[in-house]
Structures are given as structure tokens and as C-alpha cells.
Amino acid sequence: MATLTPVSVALPDNKVPTKNAIRDIVATFLTKEWPSVDPETLTTSFHTSFANNHCTVERQKPTGTSTEALKVFMKFHKEAAADMDIFKHLIPTKQEEALFCHEYGRSGLGAKVYGFFKTQDGTLGRVEEFLDARNMEPEDAENALIRADVARGLAMFHVMEPSLAKKAVEPFYEAVMSGLERYHRMDKLKALGKDGGVSVDNLIDYDFTTRLKKVVDKLESVGGKVGWCIHDVQFMNVLVKNDPKEGQSKIVLIDFEFVMRNYRAFDIGGHFMQKMFKWFDEESRIADCRKYTEEEKRHFCEEYARQWNKLTGDSDTGDQVFVESEYGYMLAIAFDVHNMLCFMSEEDDRDPLNLLGLDKLFDEFVDQYARLGLEVP
Structure with missing residues (x-):
């Protein structure tokens, strides 16, 4: 109802x-x-x-x-x-x-x-x-069966045909860039970081807007495909069923406040990135685990492509999805950075755990941007 x-x-x-x-x-x-x-x-x-x-x-x-x-x-x-x-x-x-x-x-x-x-x-x-399930944990991504179910679950979600009106992707990035531009070099945020004992000056002075535009342009140039994206793909929004029926998926996706059209790479790359974070943990927002390996990412992308093709009739390869996800990784980080800066500004948040998580996001963006050879001259 x-x-x-x-x-x-x-x-x-x-x-x-x-x-x-x-x-x-x-x-x-x-x-x-x-x-x-x-x-x-x-x-x-x-x-x-x-x-x-x-x-x-x-x-x-x-x-x-x-x-x-x-x-x-x-x-x-x-x-x-x-x-x-x-x-x-x-x-x-x-x-x-x-x-x-x-x-x-x-x-x-x-x-x-x-x-x-x-x-x-x-x-x-x-x-x-009420679903008899638990929140996904970082180590679950290292289980090939659960990882494949998440991949297939995202593919099925992305190709849904809901009653929502389809909107263009561009306005989303215009909004994110506008928001990031507002927080660029904001003294209030630097002061909050200092109060919390974690300097975020480099992040606040970093030109996310120019770099994010370049990432979007590169994704478009490699033929990034669009679907219904969740945008909030932290692991707490993936439930792992405690006792799934035979043949049933082990996972369920939840939390759809931000569902809208976007590059599918946003959710896929975001899922890879979110393995490193536990945003509601009381000891650290950074998960004590290793990153997604390239082998695990490629397995995920193969399973995703297979399910996407089954539902759409396309002939995408795992390699294509993987390339898209490499750019999507940064799209998801930029969105999370924006939202955390918004929270800082609105709530005067200076929680050192949040600040350390924010700093980790920043490091991941900078490293990925450099690794893909996208440095701004």
C-alpha cells in the first residue's frame, strides 16, 4: 500500500x-x-x-x-x-x-x-x-556467493521500470558541484576540523568541482550506462538474509530516499568504496579490513554484466562494467564528501571519528584520480 x-x-x-x-x-x-x-x-x-x-x-x-x-x-x-x-x-x-x-x-x-x-x-x-536479516559486513564482500548476489541485486535494481518519472542525469551533478563549490575554502569547516583535532584544510581547499566534472566527462566518453541508482550504498543498506530459501538471493537492498537516475557506475563503484567504512560504528568510521581486490571487483562486474544482459538484452562485458566502476568510485566519494560537509556545516559537527572518515574519503578520491591519470594540469 x-x-x-x-x-x-x-x-x-x-x-x-x-x-x-x-x-x-x-x-x-x-x-x-x-x-x-x-x-x-x-x-x-x-x-x-x-x-x-x-x-x-x-x-x-x-x-x-x-x-x-x-x-x-x-x-x-x-x-x-x-x-x-x-x-x-x-x-x-x-x-x-x-x-x-x-x-x-x-x-x-x-x-x-x-x-x-x-x-x-x-x-x-x-x-x-520485517526481514530476518542482518546488515552486510565488510568481510561478506570477500564471500564470492554473497558478492555475486549483491552484483545481481544491483543490476536488477538498476533496470527496474518503476512508476517514478525518469529525469536526466546532468542536474544531479550540477547540484553536487554547486554544493561542493559552496564548501570550497570555507573557514567555518576548517575551524570545526581543528576543534575536533583533525585538520581538513587540504580537503576544504581541494577543487572537487573541476575534478568531478572531468570524471563525469570521462565516464560519458567510455559509454557509461544509466539506471535507477540507490546512491546510499553503505553496507548497512544491504541486508544479508539469515535463512534464505533455496534458490533465493541472500541479499536485500534497502533505503531508497535518494533513488534517481544516474550512471550505474555510481552504485557499483560506491559499493567497492563503502567496504572500507562503517559509518555507525562507535569506535571508528573506517572499517578494519582490506580493500576490494581487483580480482573481486572483476568477479562482481562479470556477475553484474551477466544479470544486466539477461534483463536488457544488451551484450555488456565485465570489463566494460569494471571500467565504468573505476570512475563511479569517485562519483560516490564526491557525493559522500558533499553530504558530510553539509552535515558539518548544519550541525557544527566536529566529531573526530567523522572527521577521520571524511579525511579517508578525501585520500581515496585523490589516489584514484591520480591512478587513472586524471590530474588537473
Whole structure:
């Protein structure tokens, strides 16, 4: 269900829902057994993040046969940071996102959407099927079976034909470059870095805009293909099923706030890059692991090309996808750098773990740019 449904619930000022509110929201869509659930018997786990809040909810198993889900997942949308408005004309609305998730789930690739709601205080959210799965870990990318499933999963996602209107790729890069230009040489960000004990002066003074344009031009020159991209391909947005059925994919993709048309290389290269980061770890944002090897990247690209060709009738090679991904690696880094600088600027963030992660992104961009021979004269 992707129709917006008003619910007779108002969240408190801190936006953390009570158990009564949670029960009432879920019962709006699961109407047989959930309305009679005692809210105090619910087991809930609520989490906050910069983008959205989410909650898992489990009720006790009733006596006899149960016809409705015992456990569900809820997402509560938050207002985007002001500077992220530069993407507002490109990203789906919350209702379009809900419809996209509904279509993705209905295809058998993702979680079923039970309902899309609006509370009395204006908060938008979704109630979805809870998936028996865990977040992907960096070491999972070293498992050939999981790696192949991620490759095939991205290919299937990229060639979807959802209800969303197709938009050109160029405005996305115009927005990213405009944002990066705003933060270029910004003294406030340098000061925040110093306060956090990590100098980011070189990053702030680095001309990302000129270099990003060159990367996009090179990708276009090698025939980079376009599809529906997730853009936020951190490993927490790839779920690994705990007990997949035989013949089923081991992975599920989630978190589609930024779904829009882009070079497929963005997600592929971004996936390779994200192996090195654990953005919600409390000890370090940089994962304690090795990078994707070239052999692993090429295996991924072969599996991706095979699935893409199966679905589109194209005859792409793994080598073609690999070349595209080398440029996509930098596209994804530039986007993450922009978003982190936006967060720093809006929230006065000086967390040294975030700063060290940001500095690592910068090093990866500079190294990849040099390795591909793209240095600006």
C-alpha cells in the first residue's frame, strides 16, 4: 500500500513514538490481530539517524494460529537539512518513495510495504515487513556467493521500470558541484576540523568541482550506462538474509530516499568504496579490513554484466562494467564528501571519528584520480 493514510496519532516533541502510538499505527494497516494487542507487551527498538528514525516492533505470539506478522519495521521520516534541498527537485517525494518501495517489494526483491502514514503532527512514515536479516559486513564482500548476489541485486535494481518519472542525469551533478563549490575554502569547516583535532584544510581547499566534472566527462566518453541508482550504498543498506530459501538471493537492498537516475557506475563503484567504512560504528568510521581486490571487483562486474544482459538484452562485458566502476568510485566519494560537509556545516559537527572518515574519503578520491591519470594540469 502506498496511499497516504492519516492516523489518529501525534508524536511527542522528541518524535519518539510511545508504545500506544506504535500499536495504533500498525493496527491501521494490520487490522485483524494488532488492534487488540496490549501496547505494554510490545518489544520495541527505536533508532535515530541524521536522515530518518526507524523502529522494529514485535508482539507476543498469540494462542493458536496467527494470520498477521508478529514483527514489523517502521520508518519515521525527518525533514532534510536545508542544504540538502539542492537535491529536492531530483529525489522522490516521500509518497513516491513509498510507492517505489511497494513496487520493489511486490517484485519479490524487497520487503512488503503494509502502509504509508501521516501522523497528526505531520510526520510521514511507513510500516513494512520485517526481514530476518542482518546488515552486510565488510568481510561478506570477500564471500564470492554473497558478492555475486549483491552484483545481481544491483543490476536488477538498476533496470527496474518503476512508476517514478525518469529525469536526466546532468542536474544531479550540477547540484553536487554547486554544493561542493559552496564548501570550497570555507573557514567555518576548517575551524570545526581543528576543534575536533583533525585538520581538513587540504580537503576544504581541494577543487572537487573541476575534478568531478572531468570524471563525469570521462565516464560519458567510455559509454557509461544509466539506471535507477540507490546512491546510499553503505553496507548497512544491504541486508544479508539469515535463512534464505533455496534458490533465493541472500541479499536485500534497502533505503531508497535518494533513488534517481544516474550512471550505474555510481552504485557499483560506491559499493567497492563503502567496504572500507562503517559509518555507525562507535569506535571508528573506517572499517578494519582490506580493500576490494581487483580480482573481486572483476568477479562482481562479470556477475553484474551477466544479470544486466539477461534483463536488457544488451551484450555488456565485465570489463566494460569494471571500467565504468573505476570512475563511479569517485562519483560516490564526491557525493559522500558533499553530504558530510553539509552535515558539518548544519550541525557544527566536529566529531573526530567523522572527521577521520571524511579525511579517508578525501585520500581515496585523490589516489584514484591520480591512478587513472586524471590530474588537473
